Amino acid sequence: MDKAQKKHLQLFANHVRQGVIEGTYHAKAGHPGGSLSIADTLAYLYETEMCVDPANPAWPQRDRLVLSKGHACPALYAALAEKGFFDKSELLKLRHIGAMLQGHPDMKNIPGIDMSTGSLGQGISAACGMALSAKVSGDAFRVFAILGDGEIQEGQVWEAAMFAAHHHLDNLVAIVDNNNLQIDGEVGKVCSPYPIDEKFRAFGWDVIVMDDAHDFDKIEAAFTEARALSGRPVVIIQTSVKGKGVSYMENVADWHGKAPGKELYEQAMAQLREEERKLEEE
Amino acid sequence: MADVKRIATRESYGAALVELGRRDESVVVLDADLAASTKTGMFQKEFPDRHFDCGIAEANMMSIAAGLAAAGKKPFASSFAMFAAGRAYEQVRNSIGYPHLNVKIGATHAGISVGEDGATHQCNEDIALMRSIPGMVVINPADAVEARAAVLAAAEYDGPVYLRFGRLGVPVLFDEATYKFEWGKIVTLREGSDVTIAATGLMVERALQAADMLAAEGVSARVLDVHTIKPIDTETLLRAASETRGIVTAEEHGVIGGLYSAVCETVCGEAPCRVKPVAVMDEFGVSGPALDLLELYGLNAETIAKRARELM
Numbered sequence: 180m181d182k183a184q185k186k187h188l189q190l191f192a193n194h195v196r197q198g199v200i201e202g203t204y205h206a207k208a209g210h211p212g213g214s215l216s217i218a219d220t221l222a223y224l225y226e227t228e229m230c231v232d233p234a235n236p237a238w239p240q241r242d243r244l245v246l247s248k249g250h251a252c253p254a255l256y257a258a259l260a261e262k263g264f265f266d267k268s269e270l271l272k273l274r275h276i277g278a279m280l281q282g283h284p285d286m287k288n289i290p291g292i293d294m295s296t297g298s299l300g301q302g303i304s305a306a307c308g309m310a311l312s313a314k315v316s317g318d319a320f321r322v323f324a325i326l327g328d329g330e331i332q333e334g335q336v337w338e339a340a341m342f343a344a345h346h347h348l349d350n351l352v353a354i355v356d357n358n359n360l361q362i363d364g365e366v367g368k369v370c371s372p373y374p375i376d377e378k379f380r381a382f383g384w385d386v387i388v389m390d391d392a393h394d395f396d397k398i399e400a401a402f403t404e405a406r407a408l409s410g411r412p413v414v415i416i417q418t419s420v421k422g423k424g425v426s427y428m429e430n431v432a433d434w435h436g437k438a439p440g441k442e443l444y445e446q447a448m449a450q451l452r453e454e455e456r457k458l459e460e461e
Numbered sequence: 462m463a464d465v466k467r468i469a470t471r472e473s474y475g476a477a478l479v480e481l482g483r484r485d486e487s488v489v490v491l492d493a494d495l496a497a498s499t500k501t502g503m504f505q506k507e508f509p510d511r512h513f514d515c516g517i518a519e520a521n522m523m524s525i526a527a528g529l530a531a532a533g534k535k536p537f538a539s540s541f542a543m544f545a546a547g548r549a550y551e552q553v554r555n556s557i558g559y560p561h562l563n564v565k566i567g568a569t570h571a572g573i574s575v576g577e578d579g580a581t582h583q584c585n586e587d588i589a590l591m592r593s594i595p596g597m598v599v600i601n602p603a604d605a606v607e608a609r610a611a612v613l614a615a616a617e618y619d620g621p622v623y624l625r626f627g628r629l630g631v632p633v634l635f636d637e638a639t640y641k642f643e644w645g646k647i648v649t650l651r652e653g654s655d656v657t658i659a660a661t662g663l664m665v666e667r668a669l670q671a672a673d674m675l676a677a678e679g680v681s682a683r684v685l686d687v688h689t690i691k692p693i694d695t696e697t698l699l700r701a702a703s704e705t706r707g708i709v710t711a712e713e714h715g716v717i718g719g720l721y722s723a724v725c726e727t728v729c730g731e732a733p734c735r736v737k738p739v740a741v742m743d744e745f746g747v748s749g750p751a752l753d754l755l756e757l758y759g760l761n762a763e764t765i766a767k768r769a770r771e772l773m
Contacts, residue, residue, distance in 0.1 A: 239533060286531070286560050294531055295560040301524045301552055308528020308536075315489060315511065315534065335552075338521035346513070 180399050184227075186461055188395050191261055192222035193455045196424045198257025198270045200451065204444040206274035209282070212434040214254035216358040216392065216419040217325060221258040223398045224323060228406075233263040236290040242320050243293040243309050247302025248327035248356065249283040250436070255292075256280050264291035300333030302326070303353060307343050310351040310412075325354045329361030331372045337382065343412040344383030352405050353384075353414040356392065358421035360432040375416050385413045392419035425450060467630035468605035470662075471569040474626050475500025477612035478537060478567075482508045488616070491526055491538040493519045498628075499539040499569045519544040523552035523564075530562040535616060538564060542571035542625060546587035557621050558594040565615050566591075566623045571601075572713035573741060573758055574629040574663065579748035585741045589718020591623040592691045599691040601625040601712075603665035606635035607688055610642035618644070627713075629751045631663045647694040653683030656769045657701035657708045661687045661720050663755075664711035664739070670762035671711075675769055682769055693723050695731075702728040707735035707772035711765050713755070716740040737768040 180188075195218040203209035225231070229242040246255050253273060260267045265279070272278035279288055283297025293309070296302040306324035313320050330336065343351055355375055363369045372378070376386045385408045389401040398417075405413040421435070422428025425447040439447055481488045482504055489511045496502035496514060505512035515522040519540050526536040539545070545568040546553065557564045568587060575583045591599050600615065600622060602608040608626060615622040634650075650665070651672055660668035665686045672682040683705055685697065701708060708728070712720040721738035728734055741758050755761060 243532075245528075294528065295555070298551060298555040301520075301527075301556045304521045304524030304552075305528035305531065305556055307521075308525035308530075309532045310528075311513065311525065312489075312529045312532035312534050335518075335520045335524070338515075338518035339524075342515060342518070342521060342525065 180396055185395050186458055188222045188226055190455065190458050191226055192218045193451060193458060194261050195221055195254050195257040197448065197451045198260060198267070199253040200425065200439065200444060200447045202253040202256065202270045202273040203438040205271045207438050208274055209253050209438055210250040210436050211253065211438065212360070212421040212428055213248060213251045213327060213356065213358065215423045215425060215428065216421050217251055217356050218254050218424065219393050219395065219398060220325065220354060220356070220417065221254055223395065223402065225258050225262050228402050229323065233291070236264055240318060240320050243306070243322045245294040245302045245306040245309070245322065245324040246284055246296055247306070247324050248299065248330050249296030249302065252284045255284065259291040262291070299327070299330040300335035303336055304339040306351060307339050307348060310343070310348040311346060313350050314346070314348065321350045321352065323352050323354065325356060328355055328357045328359065328366050328372060328375065329369070331355060331375065332370055340379065340382040340384065347410055348412045349409045351412045353412065355414060355416045356419050357416055358419045360421045360430070360435065362432070362435050364432055379414045383411060385411045387413065387415045389415055389417045392417035393423055424454070465632040467632055469628060469630045470602050470605055470608035470626040471500045471628060473605035473608035474567050474569065474612055474624065475503035477609045478504040479507055481613065481616050482511065485535065485616070487533065487535045489513065489529055489534050489536050491515055491522050491536055493517055493522050493540045493544065495540055499567065501539045501567070519549040520552045523549040524556040526564045527556035527560070527562050530564045536564050537567050539567040539569065541582060542568040542584035542587040543582055546590045546623065547584060550590050554594050558597055561596050561620050563619050564621050567626065568623060569626040570628045571625045572627060572662070573746045573754050573760065574627055574713060574751040576628070576751035576754060577748050580745040583746040585715040585746070586718070587625065588690055588714050588720065589722070592718065592723065596620060597691065598622040598689065599625070600689050601662040602688050603662060603686050604631055604634045606633060606637050606640050607642065610640060611688060614642045614644055625662065627663055629663065632666050634666060645689050645692045645694055647697040648686040648688065649683065649697065650686050651682070651684040653681040653705065655681045655705060656772050657683040657685060657705045658711060658765055658769060659685040659687050659698065659701070659708055659720065659724055660711040661690060662713050664713055664760060667760070667762045668711050668765055671765035671769065674762060674766045680769065680773060687720060690720055690723050693727055695727050698724060698727045699732045702732035702734040707737065709737045709739060709765055709768040709772065711739040713760055714740055716742050735772055737771060739764050739768055
C-alpha cells in the first residue's frame with residue numbers, strides 16, 4: 180500500500196475513533212472497547228473494499244455490511260458519518276431520546292445501516308440471507324459481516340456457518356474480531372471458542388488468519404486474498420486490540436461497555452487529536 | 462358430516478405458495494427439515510432453486526429470512542408453530558419484527574390437534590407470542606379456502622405476517638368462488654342478537670355447530686370468524702359487545718394471550734361486556750388422536766354452547 184493511501188486510511192480510522200469517544204462520552208453509555216478494535220477494519224472496508232453510495236444508501240447493488248457485533252455501532256456510525264451518509268453532529272446525540280442513532284444499529288431509520296443487529300449471533304445469519312439473495316438473482320454484490328470473538332459462543336453462528344458453506348456463499352466474507360476480551364473477561368477463560376480457525380475450516384470455510392487488525396498492509400493483504408478466493412465463504416480471523424488507540428482502554432475488559440467520564444474523555448481526545456496532527460504532518 | 466370435504470389448512474398453504482411462485486419470482490421459501498409436513502415441499506418440487514432447506518436450525522432460518530427480505534426477496538419461512546414462534550421467538554422479534562421486514566412465517570401444526578406427538582409439539586402459545594411483537598400481523602384461517610386467500614393477501618402486504626395452519630383436516634366452510642379475504646376484517650358468518658361467539662381457526666366450525674344447538678333452544682347466536690387476531694377488528698367486536706349480552710371466544714390455543722385476551726383487551730375499555738373463554742386452560746397437552754384431544758380439552762360445540770348459556 181502506498182504511503183498516501185495508508186495515511187488516508189489512518190486518518191479515516193482516527194476520525195472513527197474520535198467519533199467513538201465523542202459518541203459514548205455524550206451518551207454516557209455505549210461500548211467503546213470493541214468499537215475501537217474494529218476502527219481500522221471499517222476504514223479499509225468503506226474506503227477501499229466496499230462499493231457503496233452515500234447519496235443512495237438503499238442502492239440495490241451496493242455491497243452490504245452487517246455489524247453482527249452490533250454493540251460496536253459507535254464505530255460504524257462514525258464511519259458512516261465520515262463517508263457522508265449523515266451529518267457528524269448526529270454522533271453527539273447517540274443513544275439520546277429522539278435521536279436517530281440508537282444504542283444498537285437500526286436499519287429502518289439510519290442511512291447506511293444494512294441490518295438491525297444487537298442480539299448476538301443473528302447478524303451473520305442475516306448476512307447469509309443477503310448473500311443467498313444475490314446468488315438467487317445473479318447479483319454481483321458482496322456481503323461483509325463483522326462478528327465478535329465472544330459472539331461466536333452463540334450457537335446460531337455455527338448454524339449460519341454450516342448454511343453458508345452448504346450453499347457455497349463465496350460472496351460472503353465474515354470477519355471475526357479477535358480482541359480476546361468479552362464482558363466477563365478473556366474469551367478463552369469465560370468459555371473458550373478456540374481454535375477459531377479450525378472450527379471454521381471444519382465447517383467448510385476458507386480461513387484467513389491475520390495477526391494485526393491495526394496494520395493496513397496486513398488488512399489489505401487479507402481482504403485481497405479473500406477477494407481472490409471462490410467457491411466457499413471466507414472468514415478473516417483478525418487479532419485486534421480491544422480499546423485500540425486510547426491507551427488506558429487498551430486490553431482492558433472493563434471498557435467493553437462503559438463510557439469515559441469528563442477527565443478520561445479529554446485524555447482520550449487529546450491522544451487521538453495528537454495522533455491526527457502527527458498524521459497530517461507526515 | 463361424512464360428505465363434507467376435509468382439507469388441512471397446511472395443504473392449502475403449500476398450494477398457495479406454488480401459485481405465488483408462478484406469479485412472483487421474488488418469492489422464496491425456507492424450511493427446517495419439515496418440508497413434507499409443512500407442505501413447502503410442493504413449492505420445492507416446482508421451484509427447487511427458490512426453496513432452501515435450512516436443516517434443523519429454526520433460529521438461523523428466521524434470521525436468514527430477514528436477510529433475504531432486506532435484500533428485496535419475499536421469503537416465506539416454515540416450521541411447526543412450536544419452533545417457528547417458540548424456539549425462534551427472539552430471532553422473529555429482533556431480526557424480523559424490529560426492522561419490520563417483509564417476512565411471512567408459515568407455521569403449521571399449531572395447537573392441540575397436532576395429536577399423537579404430544580405436549581412438546583402442541584403449541585398453544587404461538588398466538589400470544591407473535592401478537593406481542595409490535596407490528597406483527599397474526600392470521601389463523603378457519604378452512605382451506607380462507608387459508609389460501611390469507612396467504613395471497615399476506616404476500617401483497619409489505620411487512621411481517623405470522624400465518625397459523627393446522628395439521629388436521631378440517632371441513633371446507635367457504636365457497637372458493639365467492640370468498641373474499643378482507644385484511645383485518647372479521648367475517649360475520651351468522652347474525653344473532655342474544656350472544657356472540659367469536660371463533661378462530663378450526664373452532665369456527667364448532668362455533669357454527671354451537672349456534673345451531675343454541676338456535677334449537679331459542680337462543681340467537683352471532684358467529685364471528687376472527688381470522689386475523691392482530692390487528693383485531695375493533696369495530697365488529699365493539700358492535701357485538703354492545704348489541705349482544707356477551708361474547709364467547711373459541712380458540713385452539715391457551716387461554717393466556719390468544720383470542721380470549723385480544724377480545725377482552727378490545728372490549729373492556731370501550732364497551733365492557735362479559736367474555737367467556739373456550740380454550741386450553743393453562744396446561745400442557747397429552748398424546749392422543751387429534752379429534753379425541755379436542756373433546757378432552759373441551760374444544761367443542763358443547764362447551765361453546767354451555768358458555769353461551771351462561772351469558773344468557
